[in-house]
Amino acid sequence: xxxxxxxxxxxxxxxxxxxxxxxxxxxxxxxxxxxxxxxxxxxxxxxxxxxxxxxxxxxxxxxxxxxxxxxxxxxxxxxxxxxxxxxxxxxxxxxxxxxxxxxxxxxxxxxxxxxxxxxxxxxxxxxxxxxxxxxxxxxxxxxxxxxxxxxxxxxxxxxxxxxxxxxxxxxxxxxxxxxxxxxxxxxxxxxxxxxxxxxxxxxxxxxxxxxxxxxxxxxxxxxxxxxxxxxxxxxxxxxxxxxxxxxxxxxxxxxxxxxxxxxxxxxxxxxxxxxxxxxxxxxxxxxxxxxxxxxxxxxxxxxxxxxxxxxxxxxxxxxxxxxxxxxxxxxxxxxxxxxxxxxxxxxxxxxxxxx
Amino acid sequence: xxxxxxxxxxxxxxxxxxxxxxxxxxxxxxxxxxxxxxxxxxxxxxxxxxxxxxxxxxxxxxxxxxxxxxxxxxxxxxxxxxxxxxxxxxxxxxxxxxxxxxxxxxx
Numbered sequence: 001x002x003x004x005x006x007x008x009x010x011x012x013x014x015x016x017x018x019x020x021x022x023x024x025x026x027x028x029x030x031x032x033x034x035x036x037x038x039x040x041x042x043x044x045x046x047x048x049x050x051x052x053x054x055x056x057x058x059x060x061x062x063x064x065x066x067x068x069x070x071x072x073x074x075x076x077x078x079x080x081x082x083x084x085x086x087x088x089x090x091x092x093x094x095x096x097x098x099x100x101x102x103x104x105x106x107x108x109x110x111x112x113x114x115x116x117x118x119x120x121x122x123x124x125x126x127x128x129x130x131x132x133x134x135x136x137x138x139x140x141x142x143x144x145x146x147x148x149x150x151x152x153x154x155x156x157x158x159x160x161x162x163x164x165x166x167x168x169x170x171x172x173x174x175x176x177x178x179x180x181x182x183x184x185x186x187x188x189x190x191x192x193x194x195x196x197x198x199x200x201x202x203x204x205x206x207x208x209x210x211x212x213x214x215x216x217x218x219x220x221x222x223x224x225x226x227x228x229x230x231x232x233x234x235x236x237x238x239x240x241x242x243x244x245x246x247x248x249x250x251x252x253x254x255x256x257x258x259x260x261x262x263x264x265x266x267x268x269x270x271x272x273x274x275x276x277x278x279x280x281x282x283x284x285x286x287x288x289x290x291x292x293x294x295x296x297x298x299x300x301x302x303x304x305x306x307x308x309x310x311x312x313x314x315x316x317x318x319x320x321x322x323x324x325x326x327x328x329x330x331x332x333x334x335x336x337x338x339x340x341x342x343x344x345x346x347x348x349x350x351x352x353x354x355x
Numbered sequence: 356x357x358x359x360x361x362x363x364x365x366x367x368x369x370x371x372x373x374x375x376x377x378x379x380x381x382x383x384x385x386x387x388x389x390x391x392x393x394x395x396x397x398x399x400x401x402x403x404x405x406x407x408x409x410x411x412x413x414x415x416x417x418x419x420x421x422x423x424x425x426x427x428x429x430x431x432x433x434x435x436x437x438x439x440x441x442x443x444x445x446x447x448x449x450x451x452x453x454x455x456x457x458x459x460x461x462x
Contacts, residue, residue, distance in 0.1 A: 036436030036461065067441045075440045112443070115450040133445065140424045171449035178447035203447075207418045236422055243422065317428050346430045346438075 044139035128153035151297030160184025412459020
């Protein structure tokens, strides 16, 4: 699972509960402008299995997301992850060991300053590439595993602690440009772990072509300063349910890319027909070492991997995710079989009358 | 071996492109987006009523939201403003896009 960034043992779960209680208190203390601005609780609940080298692990996961607007221009939002992983004991021993993981993925406040500028403060997802911000939630990912290069540019934590400016710089019918620029300080806090870094991302989107091209850059500003570069291209042809997404990232010690394509046919009664709910997915990825210093989370040797997935989109926001991957490297080839089911929930924090 | 997998991938992508061109979506085909709005308030959607705002909102939905995720099956209209403020930040939507999507979800 690529989603649990800050891990801590079960003994610290109480501390997490206190943090969640504080967040809930803040949310409930706010005054809300309109009937459409009720705080929401969203997220995903999933159960995953992964068979790698003959060993099967089981992992129930919940990723809750809270969002609460305050007034007309402020939003407080937070996402977390809780999971329990059951792994075979190995060495001929029967049964399973299990480990609990809990995490605050981010906790941030957003202030919409102008139509083009939003100020973000707190613990936020680092805006590098597309995977971390857009595709990492379990209710969005097409695959259970993130890309091999997903840790590049994320400063080992995936989150920054500081401030960010972002927004839509230009929005025209034929094109739009958005941006994000951040600065993060170093923090050793267990819940808000981050490295000192700075960087950002800019993207150009062409709505008629359904084409997005973007570039990312950030720099680690502590110990050995390192630069990270990223580029992404997304294409979704008009009037189809075909999506092509790709990303390249280059770090000081390694680089790599992934290309992912998914498709849902509309030819047999639309997307919500029995056939239309099937979603074949394919992802190709490669990583290349520039040196053997271990600091970026990528494989220690050049690696190629092909993922073949078949997802099924059930009614009521439920998704079955299955995939087979073959990974090639000089340390040995291997097969990875993964299955999972995810339910996405989304509802108001409290009941009330709608207008 | 690797070349085989690469070729297989390209064949899948090429087949998907060809299939999608051969079967364009009928204009009357309801999308998940319109169904979302319909589920959320039990009324006809603005898009199905042919309103300008509904069409614009649906276009913006298809161009932005569905690039990352499927439309939720339905949710309370009381949180539509919160959803859009969250997505305005996450997806860097413009103020215009946010307002049109809000009208689309609450026709």
